[in-house]
Amino acid sequence: MDQLESLTVNKSEKVKPTGYWTFFCNPKKWYIDKFILSGKIEDSFAVSEYHKEDFKPGQLGVIRVGHDRRTKKQLAGKPRLDRGIYAVVKILGSAELMKGTEKEYWEDEGDANIVRYRVPIRYIKTLLRKPILLDNLDLSAEEYDKYLIEGQQGSSMPLSPLAFRRIIDIVGGSDTLELVFNESNEDNDSISKLEKKYYAAVPEVKERVSRYIERGSIAREYKRRTGFKCQVCEALNLDPYSFKKQNGEYYVETHHVIQVSKLQAGSLSTNNLITVCANHHRQLHYGNVELIENTNASFVFEIDNRILKIDKL
Structure with a gap:
Protein backbone atom coordinates (compact mmCIF):
# COMPACT_ATOMS: atom_id res chain seq x y z
CA MET A 1 0.00 0.00 0.00
CA LEU A 177 -6.71 -5.45 20.48
CA GLU A 178 -6.83 -8.94 18.98
CA LEU A 179 -3.27 -9.90 19.80
CA VAL A 180 -2.74 -13.60 19.10
CA PHE A 181 0.37 -15.65 19.79
CA ASN A 182 0.32 -18.79 17.68
CA GLU A 183 3.06 -20.76 19.36
CA SER A 184 2.44 -24.49 18.91
CA ASN A 185 3.52 -25.38 22.46
CA GLU A 186 4.83 -23.77 25.60
CA ASP A 187 7.93 -25.70 26.59
CA ASN A 188 11.01 -23.83 27.74
CA ASP A 189 12.44 -23.82 24.21
CA SER A 190 9.37 -22.08 22.79
CA ILE A 191 9.43 -19.61 25.68
CA SER A 192 13.02 -18.73 24.77
CA LYS A 193 11.93 -18.24 21.16
CA LEU A 194 9.13 -15.92 22.31
CA GLU A 195 11.61 -13.81 24.25
CA LYS A 196 13.89 -13.48 21.22
CA LYS A 197 11.02 -12.82 18.84
CA TYR A 198 9.49 -10.02 20.89
CA TYR A 199 12.62 -8.42 22.38
CA ALA A 200 11.84 -5.17 20.48
CA ALA A 201 8.07 -5.31 21.01
CA VAL A 202 6.20 -2.37 22.50
CA PRO A 203 4.96 -2.56 26.13
CA GLU A 204 1.37 -3.41 25.17
CA VAL A 205 2.54 -6.52 23.32
CA LYS A 206 5.06 -7.57 25.99
CA GLU A 207 2.34 -7.39 28.62
CA ARG A 208 0.07 -9.61 26.54
CA VAL A 209 2.92 -12.10 25.98
CA SER A 210 3.33 -12.21 29.76
CA ARG A 211 -0.38 -12.93 30.26
CA TYR A 212 -0.29 -15.53 27.51
CA ILE A 213 2.36 -17.44 29.49
CA GLU A 214 0.76 -16.83 32.91
CA ARG A 215 -2.52 -18.37 31.69
CA GLY A 216 -1.07 -21.15 29.53
CA SER A 217 0.08 -24.73 29.99
CA ILE A 218 3.41 -23.82 31.63
CA ALA A 219 1.59 -21.79 34.28
CA ARG A 220 -0.89 -24.63 34.87
CA GLU A 221 1.96 -27.10 35.38
CA TYR A 222 3.77 -24.68 37.71
CA LYS A 223 0.61 -24.27 39.83
CA ARG A 224 0.41 -28.05 40.14
CA ARG A 225 4.05 -28.23 41.24
CA THR A 226 3.51 -25.63 43.99
CA GLY A 227 0.40 -27.47 45.18
CA PHE A 228 -1.84 -24.54 44.20
CA LYS A 229 -0.50 -22.56 47.15
CA CYS A 230 0.12 -18.84 47.47
CA GLN A 231 3.87 -18.80 48.07
CA VAL A 232 3.70 -15.38 49.70
CA CYS A 233 1.02 -16.49 52.17
CA GLU A 234 3.10 -19.57 52.92
CA ALA A 235 6.20 -17.43 53.61
CA LEU A 236 4.06 -15.32 55.97
CA ASN A 237 2.87 -18.47 57.79
CA LEU A 238 -0.69 -17.80 56.64
CA ASP A 239 -3.15 -20.24 55.11
CA PRO A 240 -1.75 -20.56 51.57
CA TYR A 241 -4.97 -21.86 50.04
CA SER A 242 -7.71 -19.85 48.42
CA PHE A 243 -11.18 -21.12 47.49
CA LYS A 244 -11.72 -24.35 45.57
CA LYS A 245 -12.79 -24.24 41.95
CA GLN A 246 -15.43 -26.53 40.46
CA ASN A 247 -12.73 -28.99 39.37
CA GLY A 248 -11.55 -29.35 42.97
CA GLU A 249 -8.31 -27.39 42.53
CA TYR A 250 -7.54 -24.40 44.73
CA TYR A 251 -7.60 -21.08 42.91
CA VAL A 252 -4.16 -19.50 42.52
CA GLU A 253 -2.49 -17.16 40.02
CA THR A 254 1.00 -17.04 38.56
CA HIS A 255 3.21 -13.95 38.63
CA HIS A 256 6.37 -13.05 36.72
CA VAL A 257 8.73 -11.60 39.32
CA ILE A 258 11.04 -9.78 36.89
CA GLN A 259 8.93 -7.38 34.84
CA VAL A 260 8.27 -8.81 31.42
CA SER A 261 8.17 -5.29 29.93
CA LYS A 262 11.94 -5.57 29.43
CA LEU A 263 11.60 -9.12 28.08
CA GLN A 264 15.15 -9.96 29.08
CA ALA A 265 16.40 -13.52 28.69
CA GLY A 266 14.64 -15.84 31.13
CA SER A 267 11.92 -13.38 32.15
CA LEU A 268 9.17 -15.61 30.73
CA SER A 269 10.52 -18.90 32.05
CA THR A 270 9.31 -20.87 35.08
CA ASN A 271 12.45 -19.72 36.94
CA ASN A 272 10.80 -16.27 37.04
CA LEU A 273 7.39 -17.51 38.24
CA ILE A 274 5.77 -17.74 41.65
CA THR A 275 2.19 -18.67 42.53
CA VAL A 276 0.14 -16.18 44.53
CA CYS A 277 -3.40 -15.50 45.67
CA ALA A 278 -5.31 -12.73 43.93
CA ASN A 279 -4.69 -10.28 46.79
CA HIS A 280 -0.92 -10.78 46.89
CA HIS A 281 -0.78 -10.69 43.09
CA ARG A 282 -2.20 -7.18 43.18
CA GLN A 283 0.12 -6.24 46.02
CA LEU A 284 3.18 -7.41 44.08
CA HIS A 285 2.14 -5.14 41.22
CA TYR A 286 0.95 -2.09 43.14
CA GLY A 287 2.02 -2.38 46.77
CA ASN A 288 5.06 -1.56 48.90
CA VAL A 289 7.19 -4.42 47.55
CA GLU A 290 10.87 -4.63 46.64
CA LEU A 291 12.78 -7.57 45.19
CA ILE A 292 16.08 -7.46 47.06
CA GLU A 293 17.65 -10.74 45.91
CA ASN A 294 17.19 -13.09 42.97
CA THR A 295 19.36 -16.21 42.84
CA ASN A 296 19.06 -19.55 41.07
CA ALA A 297 17.55 -20.96 44.26
CA SER A 298 15.22 -18.28 45.59
CA PHE A 299 13.66 -14.83 45.55
CA VAL A 300 13.95 -12.52 48.54
CA PHE A 301 11.32 -9.78 48.85
CA GLU A 302 10.76 -6.92 51.22
CA ILE A 303 6.97 -6.61 51.59
CA ASP A 304 5.60 -3.99 53.96
CA ASN A 305 8.99 -3.91 55.74
CA ARG A 306 9.10 -7.70 56.18
CA ILE A 307 11.79 -9.86 54.55
CA LEU A 308 10.38 -12.94 52.83
CA LYS A 309 12.34 -15.72 51.14
CA ILE A 310 10.56 -17.81 48.51
CA ASP A 311 12.36 -20.86 47.22
CA LYS A 312 12.28 -21.60 43.51
CA LEU A 313 11.22 -25.03 42.34
Missing part, protein backbone atom coordinates in the same frame (compact mmCIF):
# COMPACT_ATOMS: atom_id res chain seq x y z
CA ASP A 2 1.26 3.46 -0.86
CA GLN A 3 -0.02 7.00 -0.66
CA LEU A 4 0.93 10.61 -1.35
CA GLU A 5 0.06 13.35 1.10
CA SER A 6 1.04 16.97 1.57
CA LEU A 7 4.02 17.04 3.89
CA THR A 8 7.45 16.14 2.52
CA VAL A 9 10.09 14.71 4.86
CA ASN A 10 13.75 15.56 4.43
CA LYS A 11 15.42 12.13 4.31
CA SER A 12 18.53 13.58 5.94
CA GLU A 13 16.41 14.36 9.00
CA LYS A 14 15.32 10.84 9.90
CA VAL A 15 12.62 10.74 12.54
CA LYS A 16 13.68 8.56 15.47
CA PRO A 17 11.79 5.23 15.57
CA THR A 18 9.45 4.72 18.51
CA GLY A 19 8.15 1.18 18.01
CA TYR A 20 4.82 2.66 16.87
CA TRP A 21 4.02 3.51 13.26
CA THR A 22 1.67 5.50 11.09
CA PHE A 23 0.98 3.74 7.79
CA PHE A 24 -0.37 6.12 5.16
CA CYS A 25 -3.05 4.78 2.84
CA ASN A 26 -4.38 6.45 -0.28
CA PRO A 27 -7.83 4.90 -0.87
CA LYS A 28 -7.73 5.93 -4.53
CA LYS A 29 -4.82 3.54 -5.08
CA TRP A 30 -5.63 0.81 -2.54
CA TYR A 31 -9.19 0.07 -1.46
CA ILE A 32 -8.81 -0.31 2.29
CA ASP A 33 -12.58 -0.30 2.84
CA LYS A 34 -13.01 -3.27 0.49
CA PHE A 35 -10.11 -5.09 2.17
CA ILE A 36 -11.49 -4.62 5.68
CA LEU A 37 -14.96 -5.75 4.61
CA SER A 38 -13.42 -8.93 3.19
CA GLY A 39 -12.57 -10.09 6.71
CA LYS A 40 -8.92 -10.70 5.85
CA ILE A 41 -6.52 -9.81 8.64
CA GLU A 42 -2.99 -10.26 7.24
CA ASP A 43 -1.22 -8.34 4.50
CA SER A 44 2.02 -6.50 3.78
CA PHE A 45 2.50 -2.74 3.76
CA ALA A 46 5.05 -0.67 1.85
CA VAL A 47 7.35 1.30 4.16
CA SER A 48 9.64 4.26 3.77
CA GLU A 49 13.07 3.02 2.77
CA TYR A 50 14.91 5.23 5.25
CA HIS A 51 13.15 3.36 8.10
CA LYS A 52 13.44 -0.12 6.62
CA GLU A 53 15.81 -1.32 9.37
CA ASP A 54 13.55 -0.14 12.19
CA PHE A 55 10.62 -2.53 11.91
CA LYS A 56 10.54 -5.41 14.42
CA PRO A 57 7.97 -8.07 15.38
CA GLY A 58 5.63 -6.94 18.12
CA GLN A 59 5.57 -3.26 17.20
CA LEU A 60 2.19 -1.63 16.61
CA GLY A 61 0.79 0.92 14.19
CA VAL A 62 -2.29 2.58 12.77
CA ILE A 63 -3.61 2.77 9.21
CA ARG A 64 -4.21 6.41 8.38
CA VAL A 65 -6.40 7.26 5.40
CA GLY A 66 -5.87 10.58 3.63
CA HIS A 67 -8.21 12.45 1.36
CA ASP A 68 -10.46 10.08 -0.58
CA ARG A 69 -10.31 11.32 -4.16
CA ARG A 70 -11.86 8.29 -5.82
CA THR A 71 -14.19 8.84 -8.73
CA LYS A 72 -17.82 7.73 -8.60
CA LYS A 73 -16.84 4.80 -10.77
CA GLN A 74 -14.11 3.78 -8.36
CA LEU A 75 -16.42 4.15 -5.37
CA ALA A 76 -19.01 1.91 -7.05
CA GLY A 77 -21.72 3.08 -4.67
CA LYS A 78 -19.57 2.98 -1.52
CA PRO A 79 -19.40 6.11 0.66
CA ARG A 80 -16.32 8.29 0.40
CA LEU A 81 -13.94 7.85 3.35
CA ASP A 82 -13.14 10.78 5.60
CA ARG A 83 -9.56 11.45 6.71
CA GLY A 84 -8.97 9.28 9.71
CA ILE A 85 -7.64 6.15 11.38
CA TYR A 86 -9.24 2.98 10.07
CA ALA A 87 -7.29 0.18 11.73
CA VAL A 88 -4.71 -0.77 14.35
CA VAL A 89 -2.10 -3.27 13.19
CA LYS A 90 0.67 -5.40 14.61
CA ILE A 91 4.00 -5.74 12.81
CA LEU A 92 4.80 -9.41 12.26
CA GLY A 93 8.34 -9.20 10.91
CA SER A 94 11.14 -7.13 9.43
CA ALA A 95 10.96 -5.13 6.21
CA GLU A 96 11.92 -7.06 3.07
CA LEU A 97 11.95 -6.34 -0.64
CA MET A 98 8.80 -7.89 -2.07
CA LYS A 99 5.81 -7.32 -4.30
CA GLY A 100 2.45 -6.29 -2.91
CA THR A 101 -0.21 -8.82 -2.00
CA GLU A 102 -4.01 -8.97 -2.33
CA LYS A 103 -3.94 -7.57 -5.86
CA GLU A 104 -7.72 -7.45 -6.16
CA TYR A 105 -7.81 -4.45 -3.81
CA TRP A 106 -5.49 -2.27 -5.92
CA GLU A 107 -6.86 0.20 -8.45
CA ASP A 108 -3.88 -0.56 -10.70
CA GLU A 109 -2.55 -4.09 -10.39
CA GLY A 110 0.76 -2.82 -11.69
CA ASP A 111 1.28 -0.95 -8.41
CA ALA A 112 1.04 -4.24 -6.54
CA ASN A 113 3.79 -5.71 -8.71
CA ILE A 114 6.31 -3.01 -7.78
CA VAL A 115 9.08 -4.45 -5.62
CA ARG A 116 9.43 -2.30 -2.52
CA TYR A 117 10.41 -2.68 1.10
CA ARG A 118 7.30 -4.01 2.84
CA VAL A 119 6.50 -5.39 6.28
CA PRO A 120 4.02 -8.14 7.11
CA ILE A 121 1.18 -6.88 9.30
CA ARG A 122 -1.91 -8.23 11.03
CA TYR A 123 -5.04 -6.14 11.51
CA ILE A 124 -5.82 -6.36 15.24
CA LYS A 125 -8.56 -3.71 15.38
CA THR A 126 -10.62 -2.50 12.42
CA LEU A 127 -12.47 0.80 12.60
CA LEU A 128 -14.20 1.04 9.22
CA ARG A 129 -17.66 1.45 10.79
CA LYS A 130 -16.43 3.90 13.40
CA PRO A 131 -13.13 5.47 12.31
CA ILE A 132 -11.26 8.01 14.39
CA LEU A 133 -11.61 11.11 12.24
CA LEU A 134 -8.53 13.32 12.24
CA ASP A 135 -10.62 16.49 12.37
CA ASN A 136 -12.14 15.23 15.64
CA LEU A 137 -8.98 13.80 17.20
CA ASP A 138 -8.28 16.00 20.21
CA LEU A 139 -4.61 15.60 21.13
CA SER A 140 -2.76 17.52 23.81
CA ALA A 141 0.46 19.37 22.99
CA GLU A 142 2.44 16.37 24.32
CA GLU A 143 0.41 13.89 22.27
CA TYR A 144 0.37 15.82 19.00
CA ASP A 145 2.00 14.07 16.02
CA LYS A 146 2.27 16.30 12.96
CA TYR A 147 2.72 13.45 10.47
CA LEU A 148 -0.35 11.65 11.79
CA ILE A 149 -2.48 14.79 11.55
CA GLU A 150 -0.98 16.56 8.53
CA GLY A 151 0.22 13.61 6.46
CA GLN A 152 3.42 13.23 4.46
CA GLN A 153 4.79 12.07 1.13
CA GLY A 154 5.70 8.54 2.06
CA SER A 155 4.36 5.20 3.17
CA SER A 156 5.21 5.11 6.86
CA MET A 157 6.46 7.27 9.70
CA PRO A 158 7.25 6.68 13.39
CA LEU A 159 4.25 7.57 15.55
CA SER A 160 4.35 9.30 18.91
CA PRO A 161 3.74 6.70 21.69
CA LEU A 162 1.52 9.22 23.49
CA ALA A 163 -0.58 9.74 20.37
CA PHE A 164 -0.86 5.98 19.88
CA ARG A 165 -1.99 5.42 23.47
CA ARG A 166 -4.54 8.20 23.14
CA ILE A 167 -5.93 6.44 20.05
CA ILE A 168 -6.06 3.10 21.88
CA ASP A 169 -7.89 4.71 24.80
CA ILE A 170 -10.49 6.02 22.34
CA VAL A 171 -11.12 2.56 20.85
CA GLY A 172 -11.52 0.89 24.23
CA GLY A 173 -8.05 0.14 25.56
CA SER A 174 -5.26 -2.30 24.69
CA ASP A 175 -7.24 -5.32 25.90
CA THR A 176 -9.59 -4.87 22.92
Whole structure:
Protein backbone atom coordinates (compact mmCIF):
# COMPACT_ATOMS: atom_id res chain seq x y z
CA MET A 1 0.00 0.00 0.00
CA ASP A 2 1.26 3.46 -0.86
CA GLN A 3 -0.02 7.00 -0.66
CA LEU A 4 0.93 10.61 -1.35
CA GLU A 5 0.06 13.35 1.10
CA SER A 6 1.04 16.97 1.57
CA LEU A 7 4.02 17.04 3.89
CA THR A 8 7.45 16.14 2.52
CA VAL A 9 10.09 14.71 4.86
CA ASN A 10 13.75 15.56 4.43
CA LYS A 11 15.42 12.13 4.31
CA SER A 12 18.53 13.58 5.94
CA GLU A 13 16.41 14.36 9.00
CA LYS A 14 15.32 10.84 9.90
CA VAL A 15 12.62 10.74 12.54
CA LYS A 16 13.68 8.56 15.47
CA PRO A 17 11.79 5.23 15.57
CA THR A 18 9.45 4.72 18.51
CA GLY A 19 8.15 1.18 18.01
CA TYR A 20 4.82 2.66 16.87
CA TRP A 21 4.02 3.51 13.26
CA THR A 22 1.67 5.50 11.09
CA PHE A 23 0.98 3.74 7.79
CA PHE A 24 -0.37 6.12 5.16
CA CYS A 25 -3.05 4.78 2.84
CA ASN A 26 -4.38 6.45 -0.28
CA PRO A 27 -7.83 4.90 -0.87
CA LYS A 28 -7.73 5.93 -4.53
CA LYS A 29 -4.82 3.54 -5.08
CA TRP A 30 -5.63 0.81 -2.54
CA TYR A 31 -9.19 0.07 -1.46
CA ILE A 32 -8.81 -0.31 2.29
CA ASP A 33 -12.58 -0.30 2.84
CA LYS A 34 -13.01 -3.27 0.49
CA PHE A 35 -10.11 -5.09 2.17
CA ILE A 36 -11.49 -4.62 5.68
CA LEU A 37 -14.96 -5.75 4.61
CA SER A 38 -13.42 -8.93 3.19
CA GLY A 39 -12.57 -10.09 6.71
CA LYS A 40 -8.92 -10.70 5.85
CA ILE A 41 -6.52 -9.81 8.64
CA GLU A 42 -2.99 -10.26 7.24
CA ASP A 43 -1.22 -8.34 4.50
CA SER A 44 2.02 -6.50 3.78
CA PHE A 45 2.50 -2.74 3.76
CA ALA A 46 5.05 -0.67 1.85
CA VAL A 47 7.35 1.30 4.16
CA SER A 48 9.64 4.26 3.77
CA GLU A 49 13.07 3.02 2.77
CA TYR A 50 14.91 5.23 5.25
CA HIS A 51 13.15 3.36 8.10
CA LYS A 52 13.44 -0.12 6.62
CA GLU A 53 15.81 -1.32 9.37
CA ASP A 54 13.55 -0.14 12.19
CA PHE A 55 10.62 -2.53 11.91
CA LYS A 56 10.54 -5.41 14.42
CA PRO A 57 7.97 -8.07 15.38
CA GLY A 58 5.63 -6.94 18.12
CA GLN A 59 5.57 -3.26 17.20
CA LEU A 60 2.19 -1.63 16.61
CA GLY A 61 0.79 0.92 14.19
CA VAL A 62 -2.29 2.58 12.77
CA ILE A 63 -3.61 2.77 9.21
CA ARG A 64 -4.21 6.41 8.38
CA VAL A 65 -6.40 7.26 5.40
CA GLY A 66 -5.87 10.58 3.63
CA HIS A 67 -8.21 12.45 1.36
CA ASP A 68 -10.46 10.08 -0.58
CA ARG A 69 -10.31 11.32 -4.16
CA ARG A 70 -11.86 8.29 -5.82
CA THR A 71 -14.19 8.84 -8.73
CA LYS A 72 -17.82 7.73 -8.60
CA LYS A 73 -16.84 4.80 -10.77
CA GLN A 74 -14.11 3.78 -8.36
CA LEU A 75 -16.42 4.15 -5.37
CA ALA A 76 -19.01 1.91 -7.05
CA GLY A 77 -21.72 3.08 -4.67
CA LYS A 78 -19.57 2.98 -1.52
CA PRO A 79 -19.40 6.11 0.66
CA ARG A 80 -16.32 8.29 0.40
CA LEU A 81 -13.94 7.85 3.35
CA ASP A 82 -13.14 10.78 5.60
CA ARG A 83 -9.56 11.45 6.71
CA GLY A 84 -8.97 9.28 9.71
CA ILE A 85 -7.64 6.15 11.38
CA TYR A 86 -9.24 2.98 10.07
CA ALA A 87 -7.29 0.18 11.73
CA VAL A 88 -4.71 -0.77 14.35
CA VAL A 89 -2.10 -3.27 13.19
CA LYS A 90 0.67 -5.40 14.61
CA ILE A 91 4.00 -5.74 12.81
CA LEU A 92 4.80 -9.41 12.26
CA GLY A 93 8.34 -9.20 10.91
CA SER A 94 11.14 -7.13 9.43
CA ALA A 95 10.96 -5.13 6.21
CA GLU A 96 11.92 -7.06 3.07
CA LEU A 97 11.95 -6.34 -0.64
CA MET A 98 8.80 -7.89 -2.07
CA LYS A 99 5.81 -7.32 -4.30
CA GLY A 100 2.45 -6.29 -2.91
CA THR A 101 -0.21 -8.82 -2.00
CA GLU A 102 -4.01 -8.97 -2.33
CA LYS A 103 -3.94 -7.57 -5.86
CA GLU A 104 -7.72 -7.45 -6.16
CA TYR A 105 -7.81 -4.45 -3.81
CA TRP A 106 -5.49 -2.27 -5.92
CA GLU A 107 -6.86 0.20 -8.45
CA ASP A 108 -3.88 -0.56 -10.70
CA GLU A 109 -2.55 -4.09 -10.39
CA GLY A 110 0.76 -2.82 -11.69
CA ASP A 111 1.28 -0.95 -8.41
CA ALA A 112 1.04 -4.24 -6.54
CA ASN A 113 3.79 -5.71 -8.71
CA ILE A 114 6.31 -3.01 -7.78
CA VAL A 115 9.08 -4.45 -5.62
CA ARG A 116 9.43 -2.30 -2.52
CA TYR A 117 10.41 -2.68 1.10
CA ARG A 118 7.30 -4.01 2.84
CA VAL A 119 6.50 -5.39 6.28
CA PRO A 120 4.02 -8.14 7.11
CA ILE A 121 1.18 -6.88 9.30
CA ARG A 122 -1.91 -8.23 11.03
CA TYR A 123 -5.04 -6.14 11.51
CA ILE A 124 -5.82 -6.36 15.24
CA LYS A 125 -8.56 -3.71 15.38
CA THR A 126 -10.62 -2.50 12.42
CA LEU A 127 -12.47 0.80 12.60
CA LEU A 128 -14.20 1.04 9.22
CA ARG A 129 -17.66 1.45 10.79
CA LYS A 130 -16.43 3.90 13.40
CA PRO A 131 -13.13 5.47 12.31
CA ILE A 132 -11.26 8.01 14.39
CA LEU A 133 -11.61 11.11 12.24
CA LEU A 134 -8.53 13.32 12.24
CA ASP A 135 -10.62 16.49 12.37
CA ASN A 136 -12.14 15.23 15.64
CA LEU A 137 -8.98 13.80 17.20
CA ASP A 138 -8.28 16.00 20.21
CA LEU A 139 -4.61 15.60 21.13
CA SER A 140 -2.76 17.52 23.81
CA ALA A 141 0.46 19.37 22.99
CA GLU A 142 2.44 16.37 24.32
CA GLU A 143 0.41 13.89 22.27
CA TYR A 144 0.37 15.82 19.00
CA ASP A 145 2.00 14.07 16.02
CA LYS A 146 2.27 16.30 12.96
CA TYR A 147 2.72 13.45 10.47
CA LEU A 148 -0.35 11.65 11.79
CA ILE A 149 -2.48 14.79 11.55
CA GLU A 150 -0.98 16.56 8.53
CA GLY A 151 0.22 13.61 6.46
CA GLN A 152 3.42 13.23 4.46
CA GLN A 153 4.79 12.07 1.13
CA GLY A 154 5.70 8.54 2.06
CA SER A 155 4.36 5.20 3.17
CA SER A 156 5.21 5.11 6.86
CA MET A 157 6.46 7.27 9.70
CA PRO A 158 7.25 6.68 13.39
CA LEU A 159 4.25 7.57 15.55
CA SER A 160 4.35 9.30 18.91
CA PRO A 161 3.74 6.70 21.69
CA LEU A 162 1.52 9.22 23.49
CA ALA A 163 -0.58 9.74 20.37
CA PHE A 164 -0.86 5.98 19.88
CA ARG A 165 -1.99 5.42 23.47
CA ARG A 166 -4.54 8.20 23.14
CA ILE A 167 -5.93 6.44 20.05
CA ILE A 168 -6.06 3.10 21.88
CA ASP A 169 -7.89 4.71 24.80
CA ILE A 170 -10.49 6.02 22.34
CA VAL A 171 -11.12 2.56 20.85
CA GLY A 172 -11.52 0.89 24.23
CA GLY A 173 -8.05 0.14 25.56
CA SER A 174 -5.26 -2.30 24.69
CA ASP A 175 -7.24 -5.32 25.90
CA THR A 176 -9.59 -4.87 22.92
CA LEU A 177 -6.71 -5.45 20.48
CA GLU A 178 -6.83 -8.94 18.98
CA LEU A 179 -3.27 -9.90 19.80
CA VAL A 180 -2.74 -13.60 19.10
CA PHE A 181 0.37 -15.65 19.79
CA ASN A 182 0.32 -18.79 17.68
CA GLU A 183 3.06 -20.76 19.36
CA SER A 184 2.44 -24.49 18.91
CA ASN A 185 3.52 -25.38 22.46
CA GLU A 186 4.83 -23.77 25.60
CA ASP A 187 7.93 -25.70 26.59
CA ASN A 188 11.01 -23.83 27.74
CA ASP A 189 12.44 -23.82 24.21
CA SER A 190 9.37 -22.08 22.79
CA ILE A 191 9.43 -19.61 25.68
CA SER A 192 13.02 -18.73 24.77
CA LYS A 193 11.93 -18.24 21.16
CA LEU A 194 9.13 -15.92 22.31
CA GLU A 195 11.61 -13.81 24.25
CA LYS A 196 13.89 -13.48 21.22
CA LYS A 197 11.02 -12.82 18.84
CA TYR A 198 9.49 -10.02 20.89
CA TYR A 199 12.62 -8.42 22.38
CA ALA A 200 11.84 -5.17 20.48
CA ALA A 201 8.07 -5.31 21.01
CA VAL A 202 6.20 -2.37 22.50
CA PRO A 203 4.96 -2.56 26.13
CA GLU A 204 1.37 -3.41 25.17
CA VAL A 205 2.54 -6.52 23.32
CA LYS A 206 5.06 -7.57 25.99
CA GLU A 207 2.34 -7.39 28.62
CA ARG A 208 0.07 -9.61 26.54
CA VAL A 209 2.92 -12.10 25.98
CA SER A 210 3.33 -12.21 29.76
CA ARG A 211 -0.38 -12.93 30.26
CA TYR A 212 -0.29 -15.53 27.51
CA ILE A 213 2.36 -17.44 29.49
CA GLU A 214 0.76 -16.83 32.91
CA ARG A 215 -2.52 -18.37 31.69
CA GLY A 216 -1.07 -21.15 29.53
CA SER A 217 0.08 -24.73 29.99
CA ILE A 218 3.41 -23.82 31.63
CA ALA A 219 1.59 -21.79 34.28
CA ARG A 220 -0.89 -24.63 34.87
CA GLU A 221 1.96 -27.10 35.38
CA TYR A 222 3.77 -24.68 37.71
CA LYS A 223 0.61 -24.27 39.83
CA ARG A 224 0.41 -28.05 40.14
CA ARG A 225 4.05 -28.23 41.24
CA THR A 226 3.51 -25.63 43.99
CA GLY A 227 0.40 -27.47 45.18
CA PHE A 228 -1.84 -24.54 44.20
CA LYS A 229 -0.50 -22.56 47.15
CA CYS A 230 0.12 -18.84 47.47
CA GLN A 231 3.87 -18.80 48.07
CA VAL A 232 3.70 -15.38 49.70
CA CYS A 233 1.02 -16.49 52.17
CA GLU A 234 3.10 -19.57 52.92
CA ALA A 235 6.20 -17.43 53.61
CA LEU A 236 4.06 -15.32 55.97
CA ASN A 237 2.87 -18.47 57.79
CA LEU A 238 -0.69 -17.80 56.64
CA ASP A 239 -3.15 -20.24 55.11
CA PRO A 240 -1.75 -20.56 51.57
CA TYR A 241 -4.97 -21.86 50.04
CA SER A 242 -7.71 -19.85 48.42
CA PHE A 243 -11.18 -21.12 47.49
CA LYS A 244 -11.72 -24.35 45.57
CA LYS A 245 -12.79 -24.24 41.95
CA GLN A 246 -15.43 -26.53 40.46
CA ASN A 247 -12.73 -28.99 39.37
CA GLY A 248 -11.55 -29.35 42.97
CA GLU A 249 -8.31 -27.39 42.53
CA TYR A 250 -7.54 -24.40 44.73
CA TYR A 251 -7.60 -21.08 42.91
CA VAL A 252 -4.16 -19.50 42.52
CA GLU A 253 -2.49 -17.16 40.02
CA THR A 254 1.00 -17.04 38.56
CA HIS A 255 3.21 -13.95 38.63
CA HIS A 256 6.37 -13.05 36.72
CA VAL A 257 8.73 -11.60 39.32
CA ILE A 258 11.04 -9.78 36.89
CA GLN A 259 8.93 -7.38 34.84
CA VAL A 260 8.27 -8.81 31.42
CA SER A 261 8.17 -5.29 29.93
CA LYS A 262 11.94 -5.57 29.43
CA LEU A 263 11.60 -9.12 28.08
CA GLN A 264 15.15 -9.96 29.08
CA ALA A 265 16.40 -13.52 28.69
CA GLY A 266 14.64 -15.84 31.13
CA SER A 267 11.92 -13.38 32.15
CA LEU A 268 9.17 -15.61 30.73
CA SER A 269 10.52 -18.90 32.05
CA THR A 270 9.31 -20.87 35.08
CA ASN A 271 12.45 -19.72 36.94
CA ASN A 272 10.80 -16.27 37.04
CA LEU A 273 7.39 -17.51 38.24
CA ILE A 274 5.77 -17.74 41.65
CA THR A 275 2.19 -18.67 42.53
CA VAL A 276 0.14 -16.18 44.53
CA CYS A 277 -3.40 -15.50 45.67
CA ALA A 278 -5.31 -12.73 43.93
CA ASN A 279 -4.69 -10.28 46.79
CA HIS A 280 -0.92 -10.78 46.89
CA HIS A 281 -0.78 -10.69 43.09
CA ARG A 282 -2.20 -7.18 43.18
CA GLN A 283 0.12 -6.24 46.02
CA LEU A 284 3.18 -7.41 44.08
CA HIS A 285 2.14 -5.14 41.22
CA TYR A 286 0.95 -2.09 43.14
CA GLY A 287 2.02 -2.38 46.77
CA ASN A 288 5.06 -1.56 48.90
CA VAL A 289 7.19 -4.42 47.55
CA GLU A 290 10.87 -4.63 46.64
CA LEU A 291 12.78 -7.57 45.19
CA ILE A 292 16.08 -7.46 47.06
CA GLU A 293 17.65 -10.74 45.91
CA ASN A 294 17.19 -13.09 42.97
CA THR A 295 19.36 -16.21 42.84
CA ASN A 296 19.06 -19.55 41.07
CA ALA A 297 17.55 -20.96 44.26
CA SER A 298 15.22 -18.28 45.59
CA PHE A 299 13.66 -14.83 45.55
CA VAL A 300 13.95 -12.52 48.54
CA PHE A 301 11.32 -9.78 48.85
CA GLU A 302 10.76 -6.92 51.22
CA ILE A 303 6.97 -6.61 51.59
CA ASP A 304 5.60 -3.99 53.96
CA ASN A 305 8.99 -3.91 55.74
CA ARG A 306 9.10 -7.70 56.18
CA ILE A 307 11.79 -9.86 54.55
CA LEU A 308 10.38 -12.94 52.83
CA LYS A 309 12.34 -15.72 51.14
CA ILE A 310 10.56 -17.81 48.51
CA ASP A 311 12.36 -20.86 47.22
CA LYS A 312 12.28 -21.60 43.51
CA LEU A 313 11.22 -25.03 42.34
